Amino acid sequence: MTLVPGTVRPRRLRTSPALRRLVSEVRLHPADLILPMFVKETLSEPAPLTGMPGVVQHTLDSLLTAAEEAVAAGVGGLMLFGIPEHKDETGSQADAPEGILNRAIRQLHSHLGEDTVIMADLCLDEFTSHGHCGVLDARGGVDNDATLDRYASMAVAQAKAGAHVIGLSGMMDAQVGVCRDALDAAGFPDVVIMGYTAKYASAFYGPFREAVDSELKGDRLTYQQDPANGREALRELDLDLAEGADIVMVKPGLPYLDVLAEVAAESPVPVWTYQVSGEYAMIEFAAAAGAIDRERAIDESLIAFKRAGADAILTYWATEVAQRLHGTAGAGPAGTER
Ligand code: PBG
Numbered sequence: 321m322t323l324v325p326g327t328v329r330p331r332r333l334r335t336s337p338a339l340r341r342l343v344s345e346v347r348l349h350p351a352d353l354i355l356p357m358f359v360k361e362t363l364s365e366p367a368p369l370t371g372m373p374g375v376v377q378h379t380l381d382s383l384l385t386a387a388e389e390a391v392a393a394g395v396g397g398l399m400l401f402g403i404p405e406h407k408d409e410t411g412s413q414a415d416a417p418e419g420i421l422n423r424a425i426r427q428l429h430s431h432l433g434e435d436t437v438i439m440a441d442l443c444l445d446e447f448t449s450h451g452h453c454g455v456l457d458a459r460g461g462v463d464n465d466a467t468l469d470r471y472a473s474m475a476v477a478q479a480k481a482g483a484h485v486i487g488l489s490g491m492m493d494a495q496v497g498v499c500r501d502a503l504d505a506a507g508f509p510d511v512v513i514m515g516y517t518a519k520y521a522s523a524f525y526g527p528f529r530e531a532v533d534s535e536l537k538g539d540r541l542t543y544q545q546d547p548a549n550g551r552e553a554l555r556e557l558d559l560d561l562a563e564g565a566d567i568v569m570v571k572p573g574l575p576y577l578d579v580l581a582e583v584a585a586e587s588p589v590p591v592w593t594y595q596v597s598g599e600y601a602m603i604e605f606a607a608a609a610g611a612i613d614r615e616r617a618i619d620e621s622l623i624a625f626k627r628a629g630a631d632a633i634l635t636y637w638a639t640e641v642a643q644r645l646h647g648t649a650g651a652g653p654a655g656t657e658r
Pocket of ligand 1: 443
């Protein structure tokens with residue numbers, strides 16, 4: 321067929337806001353958005369983060385208030401990260417019933433457990449004195465299998481505290497299967513496992529290190545994926561599915577849209593993505609400098625994840641965007657309204 325100028329006009333579908341809304345391929349809904357939250361044991365007041373303007377480390381009290389606000393806005397769920405007062409070699413506060421993360425889970429479960437999905441980060445880096453996601457062997461490397469024992473114990477502690485979903489972010493081999501077995505054996509067959517299937521060793525986690533007071537010196541290149549490797553994500557996907565992952569994740573988000581699209585094309589289970597701290601910081605700081613329109617950039621980044629195939633998105637803007645979508649919920653990405 322030859323294209324006859326004047327006959328084939330893609331612009332025809334862009335002529336009015338209503339038409340653009342009608343032909344929008346994907347749209348954002350508040351329930352697609354998951355809010356990551358930080359709770360820190362030693363605080364008496366919430367502490368703003370310099371690398372993430374607008375994000376704070378919470379006290380248990382301010383965590384509850386912010387969680388209630390997020391739930392009222394209709395977000396899909398909450399993902400909790402805890403920062404303990406005492407860090408040690410094995411991250412003993414991670415599975416201590418009175419550890420800050422487990423207390424926070426219990427608190428949110430008792431107030432909001434029926435109204436939202438409570439998720440907990442399952443990893444040791446916030447709890448270890450060396451900042452690695454696992455325990456170390458005699459030579460200072462991260463010991464995969466010794467770490468799995470710690471993860472199994474954390475999974476059960478988080479389930480006992482009331483987590484509906486555990487988010488396995490440590491990138492240890494076999495972490496999904498080991499935690500599934502531990503949960504089932506402890507009587508928690510309904511606790512959902514979300515595996516960080518393709519998690520890359522990324523510079524975009526920079527501001528998160530401040531958010532969790534990370535002690536890390538060095539890097540995570542022996543366990544997180546090399547940014548050069550896309551195909552490897554599908555291998556990780558096969559393994560996570562075989563081990564029983566209920567949900568899989570690609571992280572970070574924007575620099576890995578190709579990986580997200582490939583995983584979404586293959587996965588029979590929901591696929592989530594994490595718009596990480598550095599992605600948040602880039603937009604906030606660029607907007608503060610007057611270089612970009614903040615809300616449009618936020619919305620465009622989120623809609624890009626939907627277009628690439630994400631079912632849900634972890635984003636520090638979850639509450640704000642959910643509130644904004646309320647007026648237009650179901651009416652397409654805010655960008656189509658302009
Ligand atoms: C590890 C973890 C990290 C993030 C979430 N879970 C940091 C890392 O792997 O170094 C980063 C999230 C973000 O940057 O927003 N528990």
